[in-house]
Amino acid sequence: MVETGHFALVLAFALSLVQMLVPLVGARTGNRRLMAVGGPVAVTGFALTALSFTALATAYAGSDFSVASVWENSHSLQPMIYKITGTWGNHEGSMLLWVLILTFFGALVAAFGGNLPATLKANVLAVQGMIGAAFFLFILTTSNPFIRLNPAPIEGRDLNPILQDLGLAIHPPLLYLGYVGFSICFSFSVAALIEGRIDASWARWVRPWTLVAWMFLTGGIAMGSYWAYYELGWGGFWFWDPVENASFMPWLAGTALLHSAIVMEKRSALKIWTLLLAILTFSLSLLGTFLVRSGVLTSVHAFATDPARGVFILCILTLFIGGSLALFALRASTLTAGGLFHPISREGALVLNNLFLTTATATVLVGTLYPLALEAITGGKISVGAPFFDLTFGPLMLPLLAIVPFGPLLAWKRGDVLAASQRLMAAFAVALAAVLVTGLFIDGASVFAALGVGLAVWLVAGALTDLAVKSGAGSAAPAVMLRRFAGLPRSVLGTALAHLGLGLTLLGIVATLCFGTEKILTMRAGETVEISGHTLRFEGLFPQKGPNFTEDRGRFLLISDGNADGQITSAKRFYPVRQMVTTESGISTLGLSQLYLSLGDEGKDGSVVVRLWWKPLVTLIWGGGLVMMAGAALSLLDRRLRVGAPSRRRKPAAAAVPVGPT
Amino acid sequence: MTRKQKRLSVIIAGLAFLGAAAGLTFYALGQKASYFYMPADLAAATVQPGQRIRLGGLVEKGTVVRGQGATVGFSVTDEQKSVKVTYTGILPDLFREGQGVITEGAFGPDGVFIADSVLAKHDERYMPKEVADGLKAKGVWQESKSQ
Numbered sequence: 001m002v003e004t005g006h007f008a009l010v011l012a013f014a015l016s017l018v019q020m021l022v023p024l025v026g027a028r029t030g031n032r033r034l035m036a037v038g039g040p041v042a043v044t045g046f047a048l049t050a051l052s053f054t055a056l057a058t059a060y061a062g063s064d065f066s067v068a069s070v071w072e073n074s075h076s077l078q079p080m081i082y083k084i085t086g087t088w089g090n091h092e093g094s095m096l097l098w099v100l101i102l103t104f105f106g107a108l109v110a111a112f113g114g115n116l117p118a119t120l121k122a123n124v125l126a127v128q129g130m131i132g133a134a135f136f137l138f139i140l141t142t143s144n145p146f147i148r149l150n151p152a153p154i155e156g157r158d159l160n161p162i163l164q165d166l167g168l169a170i171h172p173p174l175l176y177l178g179y180v181g182f183s184i185c186f187s188f189s190v191a192a193l194i195e196g197r198i199d200a201s202w203a204r205w206v207r208p209w210t211l212v213a214w215m216f217l218t219g220g221i222a223m224g225s226y227w228a229y230y231e232l233g234w235g236g237f238w239f240w241d242p243v244e245n246a247s248f249m250p251w252l253a254g255t256a257l258l259h260s261a262i263v264m265e266k267r268s269a270l271k272i273w274t275l276l277l278a279i280l281t282f283s284l285s286l287l288g289t290f291l292v293r294s295g296v297l298t299s300v301h302a303f304a305t306d307p308a309r310g311v312f313i314l315c316i317l318t319l320f321i322g323g324s325l326a327l328f329a330l331r332a333s334t335l336t337a338g339g340l341f342h343p344i345s346r347e348g349a350l351v352l353n354n355l356f357l358t359t360a361t362a363t364v365l366v367g368t369l370y371p372l373a374l375e376a377i378t379g380g381k382i383s384v385g386a387p388f389f390d391l392t393f394g395p396l397m398l399p400l401l402a403i404v405p406f407g408p409l410l411a412w413k414r415g416d417v418l419a420a421s422q423r424l425m426a427a428f429a430v431a432l433a434a435v436l437v438t439g440l441f442i443d444g445a446s447v448f449a450a451l452g453v454g455l456a457v458w459l460v461a462g463a464l465t466d467l468a469v470k471s472g473a474g475s476a477a478p479a480v481m482l483r484r485f486a487g488l489p490r491s492v493l494g495t496a497l498a499h500l501g502l503g504l505t506l507l508g509i510v511a512t513l514c515f516g517t518e519k520i521l522t523m524r525a526g527e528t529v530e531i532s533g534h535t536l537r538f539e540g541l542f543p544q545k546g547p548n549f550t551e552d553r554g555r556f557l558l559i560s561d562g563n564a565d566g567q568i569t570s571a572k573r574f575y576p577v578r579q580m581v582t583t584e585s586g587i588s589t590l591g592l593s594q595l596y597l598s599l600g601d602e603g604k605d606g607s608v609v610v611r612l613w614w615k616p617l618v619t620l621i622w623g624g625g626l627v628m629m630a631g632a633a634l635s636l637l638d639r640r641l642r643v644g645a646p647s648r649r650r651k652p653a654a655a656a657v658p659v660g661p662t
Numbered sequence: 663m664t665r666k667q668k669r670l671s672v673i674i675a676g677l678a679f680l681g682a683a684a685g686l687t688f689y690a691l692g693q694k695a696s697y698f699y700m701p702a703d704l705a706a707a708t709v710q711p712g713q714r715i716r717l718g719g720l721v722e723k724g725t726v727v728r729g730q731g732a733t734v735g736f737s738v739t740d741e742q743k744s745v746k747v748t749y750t751g752i753l754p755d756l757f758r759e760g761q762g763v764i765t766e767g768a769f770g771p772d773g774v775f776i777a778d779s780v781l782a783k784h785d786e787r788y789m790p791k792e793v794a795d796g797l798k799a800k801g802v803w804q805e806s807k808s809q
Contacts, residue, residue: 233752233755340668341668343668343671351672352675355675355676355679356679359679359680359682359683360683362680362683363683363686363687366687366691367687367690370691370695371695380697381697381698381716381795382695382696382697382698383695383696383697383698383716383766384691384694384695385694385696387690387693387694388690388691388694388695390694391686391689391690391693391694392683392686392687392690395686396682396683396686520731520732520750520751520752521731521732522731522732572755580755580756581755581756582755583752583755598752599752600732600751600752600753601728601752601753603728609731609732609752611732611751611752
């Protein structure tokens, strides 16, 4: 099975070479047969990659330690779920997952791209094939997961205990679906540049892919944040770690792309900008892959450091980013500019959104790369952390968030800020009330905290206002409103839901940072501690044995009003194979808030260091992310974006498109 | 507005944004970035009490003292010089004597480094990159430590 997987991988590489060359030549010479090769090859390439991945997963599931990668990252005593997720809990396997998802997206274009102009489809698949070829070559030459060991070891070296968690089953696949999903937008852009032609149907194709990728990336980042929050035991949800930034930058650029693609689709303006953003977004995904996988950063994500890999990915990075930008510089001027609009209009608001988001992306990029550049040039080592990003990213984000509710209420072409403001009066009043209530009635609320809560409420109320206005609030009877609400385009609902989710996330962040409390103390069995109105009694440490670890489990009784109201356990785990200790934090969710407890070292006198946090509304941080995902999903269900829908519309209009299918 | 004016206004707005962002970034890099030092580097550098830095090295053997409550004292060494550090909180799971560590904080007036965060290795195989590089530069690196 392992050799089958290895062989399938080599075949998939060979097919990716065919996929990158044959359709491209076909599109250039106008040979339909050559162009048609792309589709079946892409689907077969995906099938082979899937076979290869299955072979590796089988080796992991069956603890086949004759495979070097399995030996290094698995153990026969691990629970089955971690044996399987361990497939991508290492460098080689995670790269295989990367190309699996890449070929999956390529196969989707091949399968559902029947209504695309033949040359565009051929070019898209060819670019997709190029990316595939580069990464297949990378895997085969520097990170082959199928290397055998002879003689085979009897036992494996265990998966990094930090990764032995359900988070590994969810976070990387979601993140990669997002990261790699942007490759489709990239391929469409490069294909448009190769053809020198771009129209609204192009945007209609690119927007759903952007939505899909953005949705998964949002989920991947939110899940990664929650995982780090409960697994690391530090109680933080975002550390501005370069590895986190690596996924955040494509998200910011992707958010900008999502918005500019709307302008392009509806008004066929901002074509060139949208194209550039699509290229930049995937370039940032590639940069993220480089930062995380090359070993320039030491982190839990850099499974192993091997300079050859770094250099190889750097070459891929240079080739694709440099190549696509050079092509852009050469061909962008041949694309026709789009429609005109007044600065104060929906388009204008979306341009402003793009300006804010791209500059914010740039500051994150500088903060992430500057320490690396400085070290390479002067040898000086600095760390750029939260204080830097608070000062740069913060001031750029706050005004953007403040103007979000205006955007959807402005008309296309020429909007009326005054009318939009009048409609937002109620939302503004609610937000103002939130500021006053927070400032006056919550103890220890700073001005910033009150304004932060107000901003979050403003976002939520603004999103609801948008829906109310579009359902005809104020002018129509409730029954009519309800009917209109039900008839609203799904994309309008999706927009409102995504903006609402953003508000919820912000509310969670502000509440946790400004109203959270923290205590560090030593406790003996039987002692109690109070935090933000909750009393905890330490019951003691109880040793337990897991499948591949032993642990000291600290049990805490949660007492409210004198009655036991639940239990929190936090444990120190010892994994003997890697001689590694991990902390399992104890979390109790009370409403939307959480009580978070982390166990420290045991003293000689039997006392234990305990770190306790009260985190009000903290679950909203990730809950807001889920709402944003739901918004994206709802938008995807919009009639005009549904896969297949463009064909029904485009056929009658085909005559109007200058170079339609002939 | 004509196409030309529109384009010009977008470009000007874009430049204004970039300018503002660049200004903020330079200011923040000057003020908020914390530099990394090994104990022996501190003699040559002028680090004021209260200035945030990252201090890295090995946790000197036999220096870890558990004090009052959750406060821990230990020394960070690069086998040439060592610096006393105090930290209140939970030490990372991989914090051990003789192992690489990075602490972040500032010197108090008495010359003791008051750390507010302590980072140890990410897993049993790797030492923080800064510490490994620093030790290599000082010639006290032994390859066996990386394993």
